[in-house]
Amino acid sequence: SGPGQASLDLSLCPSQSTTMSGELPPNINIQEPRWDQSTFVGRASHFFTVTDPRNLLLTNQQLEDARKTVSALRAEQGVVPPGLTENELWRAKYIYDSAFHPDTGEKMVLIGRMSAQVPMNMTITGCMMTFYRTTPAVLFWQWINQSFNAVVNYTNRSGDAPLTVSELGTAYVSATTGAVATALGLNALTKISPLQHVSPLIGRFVPFAAVAAANCINIPLMRQRELKVGIPVTDENGTRLGESAQAAQQAIAQVVVSRILMAAPGMAIPPFIMNTLEKKAFLKVSPSVSHPALALICLFFFSLVFATPLCCALFPQKSSMSVTSLEAELQAKLRESHPELRRVYFNKGL
Template sequence: MLATMSGELPPNINIREPRWDQSTFLGRANHFFTVTDPRNLLLTEEQLEGARKTVQDYRQGIVPPGLTENELWRAKYIYDSAFHPDTGEKMVLIGRMSAQVPMNMTITGCMMTFYRTTPAVVFWQWINQSFNAVVNYTNRSGDAPLTVNELGTAYVSATTGAVATALGLNSLAKHVSPLVGRFVPFAAVAAANCINIPLMRQRELKLGIPVTDENGTRLGESAQAAQQAIAQVVVSRILMAVPGMVIPPFIMNTLERKALLKRFPWMSAPIQVGLVGVCLVFATPLCCALFPQKSSMSVRSLEAELQAQLQESHPALRRVYFNKGL
């Protein structure tokens, strides 16, 4: 039986915000190590729904007897790992941040193993951009959906741009050392992120994303906020790829000269995937933590129309806040 909140838990735990202080890098890193934990993918439907119920009940002032603060925070992080912060909808499994490490280590490892032939480049860049498109759409900011036409155009443009970039760089790499050639996939991924993320979130750039005051009260939509949000996501995604795509090539270049890989060349792909995975376990949460999830900007940096509107309705307001997406 559910009771009104008068038991063990204090009524003022703000589970709308992360557990750790998001104004510090360390606090954000702790938050994202929890959010990107791949073990969240193994949670059952029952566990996800149980976490959602616990969180929603607590927000309404209801708590099951015996629920501890640690259990409440665990439920909050399970809920956040699977449900979109703005729409509340359940996110597709491979689009969740907890899928970033296993999906990216497999795709990136294969991209870096099979980068020498044109069919392999096209196939793995297509797979990578298809995955990125799902992630970028799943982790968009705001609650306005893309139309099927917008989604299709964005996906085709981003994938074509990435494949063209990879093929162009690959043809140039034939004239340089094998080690430099190994960095072609990274250059293609970096360029593709600059194309894919803005295209998959083009609706935000056109119509804006919700901006709020410090207490979460919605004040309007801003395209300027969307530009800042998307720029921050592009930077963090490119940096996220750096360790996994820069460190393994040096190691693999050395290993391929050794007798073991010459004797068992099939081991190259699993070793590369494993190396990328080790890098991504740390790079993913640390790069997500570079910028606060609840980002902010000065009212003066907003569109003139929204500025005028806010000066009239909230004359003392200096900053607005928004979910930057991931």
């Protein structure tokens, strides 16, 4: 690599099969993902790279080197540092995308990055489905889960408007309280007549039902500022046109759907298997192995390794909507300033 790039060790990121010629194609657009985002396969390829858990192992120096490479390329409008190969350029971009917010450019909190979803959710999900029989256990693990989700939802919000400490605290308390109350309510349903005598298998689905319902509460509350003041909308070239609460509603709805589906493989399939395993002699003799066994099952079913990027890819991160679906005031403004404009674009968040 060229000057200033010597410490850009990107070996932890997936390599791409492309011809290394030493000369970069003149039409590389570092502002966009490497793969075609109009197709599900292209979006999945993009998110498999962004959500790769190995990105968590990158050092601060590697992250800073990637940031400098991407920032220099953007500032110099496509001028690439001497000696930088195409693969090194794309790896730098994906290191940057995995650790820095797309709108603010700030380094994201480690556990809030999408690359932390697999190890964090695998641990929390296993504990929620193992320790579900008592109210204190449900309360504790749902609070842990919703606190983690609150961090992820805030970290991956759309837009660049900051939240005050008061707004952030209010959003966190309301999101976690509402989500935990929902979980406890669903758990209580399995203990009242006529449900108290049904199969224990029903109880194992309480965490998934609670997570699904809680996502519908946690995400909008942690991103409530977007619903109030809107998120930035741009034209196809990225020129900022204004803020739209309608765009925020669409963005948050898409994120809620993808998050619920993201949790489904790891929380809907393992209950059947754990219910069977717990009847086996080795688990009856040594119940303590149930948590490790559950964690392995979650991994075996690719519940997070594959579900995270595939569900992130359900909707384009650079989402769009028709101008006619925007607020009347913003529509009028755009008709006057951009009469030919038909669609606007926005970052939906993750």
